[in-house]
Amino acid sequence: MLEVSLRHRFPGFALDAAFAAPTPGVTALFGPSGCGKSTVLAAVAGLLRPEAGRVALGGQVLLDTGRGIMLPPERRRCGVVFQDARLFPHLSVETNLRYGQRRAPPGTAGLPFAEVVDLLGIGHLLGRRPAALSGGEKQRVALGRALLSRPALLLMDEPLAALDAARKLELLPFLARLRDRLSIPMLYVTHALDEVDQLADTLVLMQQGRVLACDTLEALSARTDLSLLAGRRDAGVVLHCTVLAHAPERGLTRLGFPGGELLVPLDPAPPGMRLRVRVRARDVSVAMAAPPALSMQNVLPAIVEAVDPGAPHEALLRLRVGGAVLLSRVTLDAVRRLGLAPGQAVWAMVKSVAFSRGGEVPVAPPPPA
Template sequence: MLEVALAHRFGTTGFAIDAAFTAPTPGVTAVFGPSGCGKSTLLSAVAGLLQPRSGRVALDGTVLLDTAASQMVPPEKRRCGVVFQDSRLFPHLSVETNLRYGLRRAPRGAEGPGMEEVIALLGIAPLLPRRPAALSGGERQRVALGRALLSRPRILLMDEPLASLDAPRRAEVLPFLARVRERFRLPILYVTHALDEVDRLADHLVLMEAGRVLAAGPLEDLSARTDLPLLAARRDAGAVLACTLLDHDPARGLSRLGFAGGDLRVPLREEPVGTPLRMRVRARDVSVATAEPGGLSVQNILPATLESIEPAAAHEAMLRLRIGGAVLLSRVTADAVARLALQPGQPLWALVKSAAFAPAAPEAGTRGAEGFPQSTP
């Protein structure tokens, strides 16, 4: 388990952070929030690059920081592999030599991946003789990730590693981060303000705002909460579902996914039957009906119970729908709530178009209901 609790203020009137959370290990814990909320400060304290005025950090029972006991493990002995926004590669060294620098930092006898495995996993063999100036932004970040892995860390710390990349380069690097997540099962603390990165990578989510932790817990649980404006107020707000690919119907161009609330039909996917998938179903893509509809193009018509109604944006409301063992969110107008006389406890039908699950193009900058391959815990 990763335990983090810290309080710090920069100067006498500067930015203050007072944050605490615990997260399971191994797995990816995403720290999500707007720019300037304290995410990077928190990560720096875990890495030992910042000594807070008070705090405690422990990883799987090993204490890295405890100000009350005057205990602080130096950064170089914490075995944290850090990947920053900018790659921070040595510009005068080749890619191969940058990677070997990481390997030299690994403690003697420490278990971890070797050069050949990291190079193959990240697809950087053609880059080995080049210097960083000859690499694209995405290539530099893959090399920086490789160098961090070769130091054989006990935890990987990633500080908005894709923030400086354009959409195509982000789409290029994300699959490699997912490979690292699935292959090594390291504890990873991943700072980001991009929801698609959270969906793709995170097991556990920590929401931060103005230096404080608003909520922390499994991604699927937090995504379905309507009382967290940091998520629910977004136009791409929606519930994240853990699904399994059940079968394909090539003749119809559809695949069928199973989840805790039943089945979903989505555009034909490439993954084999049995693949775990994580799907974000945007609230604005979910409609409701008070009676089972017929004669519709909509493929997914699911019996639901209305659990709650919360105000959303102007003249809108957010519905929380219970569907078996799962929850969906539906963003509707306030007029629809009044016109349908919606009340908590009411049985409804949730309608989700199959086309809503089609992946958005990377250049679009936003994503619809989308599924990402998900490793089993």
């Protein structure tokens, strides 16, 4: 378990944040710029001494101001990856990596050099200097250096924020591979929802220095009372799905999820692989009766659980579909015309083309409790 409770004041800003997250797994700190995410990470790493607080990892206390405990950064075994890679410019990629390896505490377990290089796909870069690397390559090397220090906790402070869209897409699969391969707990700071979708196991929502909510990504994405998520135009739920079969002749893949099945554009993932899929509220329509002929491939029986206010002239429906929840963004006019109310049986309809390939992300089984 990662336990964090912090209080600190800056001129014009106060941090008062607390959360607990299971380990191993990826805990994402998500919220707008300036909400205190990086301050929390700095305090966990030991780079900031808060006025009051406690940080513990797996029972080991890293910080407890009430008891006078303040382990220095080098004793916390935190591998830190910043927004800028911070590589030594005069050293080769291999020498940068070896620097991290030399910082590993004697006798600690971790991945060997060759496996880290292979995992991050940086073998062909070993002889280069940082100036000859792309932004995505620099971040992969920075990750490798942090991993080779054999950390007990991996801290990442918006590692993709400085990258363009192409480099970001290049690096995300490597981060997902790290999440699935390693048992190291990770604390990941971001304000990008697509990174949360692909990486997070636990989501911590922050706003103005406070924690609004902390729970699994699936649970928080299905809540309509959290404007930080539900108020976004790309709001929607994240579902854990399993690839059931492919129909190449139709260009479709069939996914199973707790509420039934979904047809999505043909995906290269093999049958049996688990995927995370975001179903956006704006892509879900409702009907009072099963439509006889429709271009939409996914028509699912559902029960309206809640009708909540959305943007002006809109409402957000919470729909129970078997063992899962979907959200649907509709107009207030539709609510009135259809008489939509909690407890009502409807049909939830989702276009197959609403599932872009970028939104379907391979995931490993969840870590044991």
